Amino acid sequence: MGEFHYVRTPMAEWDAELAKIKASGIDIVATYLMWNYHEEVEGRFDWSGDRNLRAFVEAAGRHGLKVFLRLGPWVHAEVRYGGIPDWAVRSMPTRGDDPVYLRHVERFWHEAQKQVQGLLWRDGGPVIGVQIENEYNLRGPGQGASHIATLKALAVQLGFDVPLYTVTGWDATVYPHREVMPVFGGYPDEPWGKSTGKLPPKETYAFRFGSRVSGDLGAQTRGGRTGDADGDIAHTPFLGAEYGGGIPTMYRRRPVMQPDDIAAMLPVQLGSGVNLYGYYMYHGGRNAIGRTTLQEQTAIGGYNDLPIIDYDFQAPFGQYGMANAVLPAIRPFHLFLQEWGTKLAPMAVRRPDRVPTGPDDLTTPRFSVRSDGDRAFLFYNSHIRQYPAAMQRSVRFVVDLPSGPVTFPATPIDIPADRYFIWPIDMALGATDARLAWATAQPLTTIATPAGHVTVLHAVPGIPVSLAVRAAAVRARGARIDRAGDVFTVEELKPGTNAMIDIIDTRGRRERVLILTQEQARRISKVTVAGTDRLVMTEDEIAPTPNGMHLVSRGDPRFTFAMLPAATVVKGTLPLRAAGQDGVFTRYTTTAPTRTYRVTMKPLRPAGVASPVQIGGPAKAAVEPYPESFTTAAAWTLTVPPAGPAAIEDRRLVIRWAGDIGRLFVGTDLIDDRYFDGRSWQVNLRRFDGRLGQPLTLSILPLRKDAPIYLDEAAIARRGDADQVASLDSVQVETDYGLDVSF
Template identity: 30%
Template sequence: MTTYSLKLDGPNKEIKPGKLAGNKGSNPKGESFGFTNFYMLRNDQPIIPVVGEFHFSRFSYLHWEEELLKMKAGGVNVIATYIFWNYHEEEEGIFNWSENRNLRHFVDLCAKHELPLVLRIGPFCHGEVRNGGIPDWVFDKPLEIRSNDELYLFYAKRLYRQIAKQVKGSLFAEGGPVIAVQLENEYMHCGAPLDSWAYKAGVFMSSGKGGNSHLAELRRIAEEAGITPMFFTATAWGGAAVPETDTLPMLAGYAYTPWIPNQPPSGEYIYRDLHVKPSEEVNYDTLDYPVAYCEMAGGMQVSYTARPNVSAESVEAMTLVKLASGSNLLGYYMYHGGSNPVGKHGFLNEYGLPKITYDYQSPLGEFGRVGKSYDRIRSLSLFMDAFGSVLAPMGTVLPEGQSAIHPEDTESLRWCVRQKDGSGFLFLNNFQDHLELPDREGVRIELDTAQGKVAFPHAGHLTLKRDVSAVLPFNIELEGALIVSATVQPLTKLNMDGQPVLVFYAHPSLAAELVFSRTSVASVELDASQAVEEANAIVVTPQVGKEHAFTVVLTNGQKVSVLVLTREETLQTYKFRLWGEDRLVISDSRLYAKDERLVATSEGKASWSVSIAPALPEKALLASMGAVQAKREGLFQTYLIEVPAYEPALTVSKPLERSALVELDTNWPNHVSDVFLKVAYDGDVAAAYLDNQLLTDHIHYGEAWPIGLKQFKDDLEHKQLHLSITPLRKGTVHTFVNQALVERFEGVEIAVFHAIEPIPYYTVALYQAFN
C-alpha cells in the first residue's frame, strides 16, 4: 500500500474584481452575468459554464431546434458558433442568410430555449473552412488581410454591418441570447491554408499584423455597426494578441493534434495551476482573468494525413484535469459536428480534410449522431451545474512534483485538490493519451486540512483502474449534511416532495463509502446499505443502484435522501425541468425535453425503459406511440416502452468490390424518426452520392461510417445511394516525371465493404395525462 499525503495549510484563492469586473449586465427579466478575476457570475452567484460549439451553417436548419435541445440535455448551457464569411458572401456583394445560413433563425432558437450565445464573427475564423472563412474574391483585391489595411477594413465593416442587421435586438441587455462576441481568431498566432492559392499545398495565409491595434479597429467598427455585447472574447493561446480591456482571454486544449507529426503523449492530462501558469505562452496577466477554455477537444477532425481516434475516456479525463487545474469555464470544440455546405463554385473545405463531413468525432456529430463522450460530458456538466457555485471559488493545490510529471511517466499517481477553508474536492486521473497507464492498487490519500484530517478511503486503501478519472468531496456541507469524505462522485441534487436529494455515483473500481460528520448528522435510516458509527463520524457503505436510497437525519431533525447510482446508470442520467419541477431521468434511450414532453429516441432497439424521479402517479404519463408499462423502483417510476419493431428493407448491389449501390425503403412508420446506415469498410476514403451529388464523405480512421438519412428521406425514394471507396494502398509507389507525372504501384489495394446495416431510430414522446 502506498500513502500519499498533502497538508492544506496555504491561504484561500484570492478573489478580487479583476480586469472584467466592469463587464456585467442584466436583461429585462433581471437576470445578470458578471465576473471576478477567477470565475463568472450568474445572478451574482459563481458558476462554471459549459460551452458547446455548434456551427449552424454546417447543419440542416430544419433540425437546429432538436440539436440545440440535445445539447441542452447534454449539459451545455452556453452555445458558441462561427459565422464563416465565405459561407455568406461567397460572391462579392451577394450575401446569403437563408436556410442553413439563416443566422437570425439560429439566434432566435437559442433565445427560445434560454441558451446564451457567443458569436465568433471573424473576418478570419479558420474552423477548417476554405481560406479560414475569407472568401476567394478577397484575395484578388489589392489589400493585406488581417491588418488595418483600409480596403480590408472596408470589407470587414460591410460584413459586420450585415451580421449586426441579422442579430439586431438579440443582445443580452435587449432580452436576447448574445452575451459575447469573438473578433478574429488566433490572431498573431497562426493562419489557415491559403486554398485559393491552388498551386501548391502547404501555403498558409498571414497570421496577422498589427497586434492589438487591429483588434481595436475591428472592435470599433463592430460597435459602430451595433455589435455591443457584454464582453468580447479572444483566443489567447500561443502568444496571440489579447486586448487589455473588456475581453475574456480563452484557451485551448487538444491531445490529438494532427498538426504535430508523430505526436508523443500529450501534457493535457497533467495537473497544473493554470490560473498562475498556463500550459503555454500567453500575452496577459493570468491572475486578472478567470481560466476559460473555448476550445477543449470534444473530439478531433480527421485529415487525410492524420487520423486520430479520440476516445470518450480522453474527453472525460481532460475535462476533469482542466477543472482540477483551475479552469472555471469549459468550452468544447467541437461539441456538435456537421457537414460543410457545397459552394457555388466548388467545395468549401480546407485542403487535406473531407470535402463534406465535419463530424469531428464530437459528442454530437454529423446528422445528429450521438457519441460516447456525450454521456461522459453530461455527467460532469450535471456536477458543475449543481455544485459549481461551491467549486468555482476553490483554488488549486498541487502535491509536490505534480506539474512536473512527464506525460510518458506511467508510475506516478496523478492527483490534486481544489479547496477553500479546508473543504474541497480531490481529483484523480489515470488516463493518458497514446499510452496505457496501469491499474493503481493499494492507494491511500491523506489530507491534513483546516477542518481536520481526512483520508480516501476512510480506512484501508483503494484501487484506481486504468482510464478512470474521478472527483471526490471532502469536508463539504451539502444540504446541511457535512461529508467528511466520500469515494463516490457527486453528480447532482434536487428536491422530491420537499426533501433534498443528493445524487452520487460509484466508479466500478472504487469501493463506495460516504463519511458523515456527527456534528451535522444524527443518524442514518438504511435499507440495504450498511453504516458504522464512530465517535465523530458515521461511515456508510451504500447499496448502489437507482432502486436503493437511504436517508440522513440531520441534528436539527431535517432529513436528506442520498442516492448512489452505478456508473452505467450515471451515463444514462439526465436532469430536466418537467411537469412543474426538476426531475432526474435515467434511460437507455436518448432524451431531450420540449414543450412539456420528454422525447426518447432508441437507437435500434424497439423496447427501452425511462425511469423518472420524483415519480408521477402510475398513469400520469401517456406515450405518443407504443405500449407502456409502469413499475416503481425506489424513488423512481420506471416506464417500459415498446413499439412495433421495424426492419428497413435494404437492397445492396456491388458492381465493383469498392462500390455499393444501396436502395432503402423510405416508407418509415411514424415512430421511426431516422434511419442511419452503419457502413463497416476497409479502405482509404469513402464517399456517398445521390443523383451524382456528393452527400457526405469519410476518411477511414478505424471506426464504422455512420450516415443519417432523415434529411435525404424524400430524395432517396426509389433511388440508389452510391457508396464508393478509394482503395488503401499497401506497397510501393514509384513516381517519375516524363513530361507528365507517371505513377506505378506495386502491392495490394484494399477497398472492401464488410457490412452495410440500416439502424432505425425509434422516437416516442411521454407527456402528462389530463383528465
C-alpha cells in the same frame, strides 16, 4: 459551453438539436460566423435558410441557452480559407489593418449585427459574448495586438455591446490586455500533426499549475515568441473554448476517440482551474457546396485536408445529430457543474506536494484540489489515451485545510488505472446543517422528491464507496456505519438505485443521499418536464418538450426509461407500460412497430491500382489525392427503399467498408463523404428521402498499404495486409424510433 455551427446543420433540425443539447447539460452554445457562407459573392449577403443567424439565436434562446458568437473574421473551423471569402483572399491582404480589408470586415459585421439586433444580453437576449479572430499570433506592420484592438473597437462601434470579449489564448497568441480575455483548449490527439505514429502522452491529461496554455492546438501560423496569455493570469478568469468534444478526421492522421479519451479531460481541466468548460465541437455538421467546396484543403494552401462534406468531429452529437458514445461519459460532469458550479468557481487551485515530472510520467499520481476555506473538491485522473498508467496502491489523501488536515478514506484503497473522478470535501447536504466530510464517490446532482430532498453521487468502478458525514444521525441499509462524535463513516454500501442513506441534522431536518453506479449515472439526465425537475434514466436520446419529453431509440424499437420523482399520469405516442420500481426510480417501457428495410447492392466498377500518396502542402506531409485519382475508385450502386408512411424518427445507412476515401452520390451530387478510420460510416436518410427514387452510388478509393498516414491499430487490422484495399463489407439500413411522452 458547446460549439454548434448553425450553417452546418439544416435549419429544420435546429430546434430538435438545441433541445437535446440543452438536456445534455450545456448552458451556452458557441457558433462561428463563417463569412464565406454569408458573402460568397462580394456584396451579396445570404442570411436565409440554413444561414439564418437570427433564427438560430432566437431558437437557442427559446431553449434556455445563452449564445457566444465567434465573429472572426478568420475563424479556421476547418473551412475554406478559414472562412474568408475567395474574392477577399484573392484581392487584398487579410488578418491585419489593411484599410480595404477592414472596410469589407466592417460591412460584413454590420450585416451580422443587424441579424442579432435586439438579441444581445443588454436587450434581454441570449448573446453574452463575442470572440475576436482565432488562433491569432501574427506580428508585423498592422498586425499583432493592435489589430485585435482595431477589430474589437470596430465590433463595439457596430453595436456588439456584450459582457464578454475573448480571443483564443494558445500558440503564442497576442492581444491587447484589459480589452479582451483569452480562452483556452486542448485535444487528446493532433490530427493536424505530421506524425504517422502514436503520439507521446498528451499534456491534456496532466493538471496545470502556473500555466493555462496547452501545447500545439494546431494554429496555422507560428508566432515565434511567447504569447500574452500566461502573463495575464492575475487579471483574467480561466475560460475554455476548445476542449475537444471529439476530434476531426484529417487525411494524414485519423485517430478514433474512445469515450474515456474525452471524458478524462474534464476533471483535469476543472482541477486546473477552468471555470468555463468550452467544447469544440459539441455537435458535428456538414459543409455546404456552393461555387466551390467549402472544406479546408491543401490544394488551396490550407494546412490540412478534410472531407468535402463530413464534419462529424466524433462529437457528442454527430453530423446528423445522433448521440455518440462519448455523451454518457461526459454528462455526469455537466450535472455536477450545474449543481455545484457556483461553489467551485471561487475555489483556488492547490498543487500537491508531489506532481508528475511531465506528461510522460505514468507512475506518479495525478490529482489536484480546489478549495475555498474548508470546502474543497479533489480531482484525479489516471487515464492517458493509448498509454497505461500505474495502479495506485494503498491510497489515502491528506488535504490541509484551515481547520486542519482531512485524511481519507478511512481505509486505504487501490485506485486502478484509467480512472478519473471528482470527490467532495466538506460539502453541504441540501438545506440541512449536515455536511459530507468526504466521500469516495462523485457528486452527480440533487433532486426534490415527495419522500424528501436527495443528493445523488455515483461510484467509481473498482473503488469501494465510503463516506463520512457530520450529522445527528445516519442510517443506511446494508452498510457498516461507525461513529466517532458527530462523524458517521459509512462503508460497504453497494451502489445502485436502492443505495439510499438517510441523514438527520441537529435540528431534525432530513436529507437523503443516493449512491448510483457509474453506469447508472451515465444514463441520467436532469430535465424539467411538466414544471417539475426530474431525473430520467435511459439509454435513449432525450429532449424536453412543452408537455413532457421526446425520446429517440437508435436501431432498437424498444424504449425503457425510469424517473425520479415519478409522475401521476404518463402518456405516450406509443402505449406505455409501467414496469414497476427500479429502486427509488419508477420504470416505464414500450415497443414501437418494427420496420426493416433491405438495401440492394450491385457492383458498378472494380478498383484500379491507386497511385502512391503524395507528400506536400504547407505541412510537407501526406495530402489528399487529386480529383483525377478517383478514376481508380471502386463503385457500387445502392438501391434504398423509401421510408413509406411509417411514423419513425429516421433511418440510417450503415456502411462497413475499408479503403482510403468513401464518397456517396445521388446522381452526380455528392451527399456525404468519409475518410476511412476503421469505424462504420453512418448516413441518416431523412434528409435525402425525397431523392431516393434513384439509386445511390458509393465509391471507395483504394487505400495503399504504404500510405504515409496514421491509423489506430483497430483500423490497421481492418485494412489488412494487402498492397491496397477498397472493400465494401456490408450495407444495412437501421431504423431509429421516436417516442413522445406527456405528463
